[in-house]
Amino acid sequence: MARGTRPTGTSGLARSRQIVMKILLAAVLCLCLASAWADHHDGHSDVPDRCLGLEMDAVTVSEEGTPFFFKGRYLFKGFHGKAELVKDSFPELDDDNHHLDHIDAAFRMHYENSTDHDHIYFFLDDKVYAYYKHKLEDGFPKAISEVFPGIPDHLDAAVVCPAPDCEENEVIFFKEHEIYHYHVGNKKVEHREFKTMPNCTSAFRYMEHYYCFHGHQFSKFDAKDGEVHGRYPKEARDFFMRCSNYSEDTDIVERERCSHVHLDAITSDDAGNLYAFRGHHFLFRDGNNDTVKADAIENSFKELHSEVDAVFSYEDHLYMMKDDHLYLYKVSEPHTLLDGYPKSVKEVMGLEGPIDAAFVCQDDHIAHIIKGDHIYDVELKGSSHTATNERPLSLIKKVDAAMCDPHGVRVVVGNHFYHFDSLLLFVAGKNIPEQHRVSMDLFGCDH
Structure with a gap:
């Protein structure tokens, strides 16, 4: 064997090791990219922070009276605490058959003499989901037109309105400039005009008051005629969230x-x-x-x-x-x-x-x-x-x-x-x- 020449078998083994290492590195890189994509696909990247001034997609009150704020695939429970995935509480809203982009509207039905008392309704596109004690009711989801005839698809907001706040037990639905008062008893729908209110991206009834959220601001309104009295809009973070920093216009x-x-x-x-x-x-x-x-x-x-x-x-x-x-x-x-x-x-x-x-x-x-x-x-x-x-x-x-x-x-x-x-x-x-x-x-x- 000539001096300086390595054995052929050793050289082949080294090349084989290099090839194996490259394959392993490529596999690890693929796994990392797949994991990053999965995290993004599942909503784990860019988790929303409500203290940055979010426009909520929907707001409702749970059966226990806790406010639920929804943004994209995330849910904020109460007035403080971090975001958690909606599917952890309401899995059917974001399952293998339907990946949740956002909830259009939500409300808790709260009429003690109704068969769906304390049911929470979620509206997604043309479908409505009804939950009771965090369990999806049989037969749901259904078409919105089947459960709430006369109410359109792709809503912006909804809020329950019991008598005497409204003339009868009603649900108020919002879609752009259109306001629909749905009478729970006879399923009659009235179109009304709320002239002084902005378009609501979410709405809810809390402590016997009615709030319309638009962007990261809100206005308190009269449920019968939509009148807004007082100095509104106001910053939602000032009253419905627990944040350490607020806008410069905040009246502390x-x-x-x-x-x-x-x-x-x-x-x-x-x-x-x-x-x-x-x-x-x-x-x-x-x-x-x-x-x-x-x-x-x-x-x-x-x-x-x-x-x-x-x-x-x-x-x-x-x-x-x-x-x-x-x-x-x-x-x-x-x-x-x-x-x-x-x-x-x-x-x-x-x-x-x-x-x-x-x-x-x-x-x-x-x-x-x-x-x-x-x-x-x-x-x-x-x-x-x-x-x-x-x-x-x-x-x-x-x-x-x-x-x-x-x-x-x-x-x-x-x-x-x-x-x-x-x-x-x-x-x-x-x-x-x-x-x-x-x-x-x-x-x-x-x-």
């Missing part, structure tokens, strides 16, 4: 007073001033004249920044809890964090954080701590704080915020609150009291 006081997003925490101090926290902001209602101010949490409580879990007032101090930390502020201008804080919630309250709600009643020295569906007592006068007297809540199993004042205990659930005359009635009562609206009855919002 009106937004926080009138937002439908639930409060994170609420309390009143010894002077009767009320503090209410939501996301990155808080409301302050002056106990002397009831004027309301709003500000970013970090401007007054810079160590907290945002997202307060629970707060209570005791002896001119605000006990503020976030995750597993407790911050103790002196009520003053500015509010001052005491030395040595934050401390762990466990160290100060005797419970592991996070805490759902907490309050102290006037002239009392016991903090009532709500965690899950149980309430605990913590004696504040002693040097060692221990959570005792654990007992279950009898009426309300999920509390967002709570406070106690000379009039009793106010318990916030979603965008409503309940007033109990005493702690005992809240913890072990038999009847749940009347609902009150946080925005209207606590902060004087007119819508």
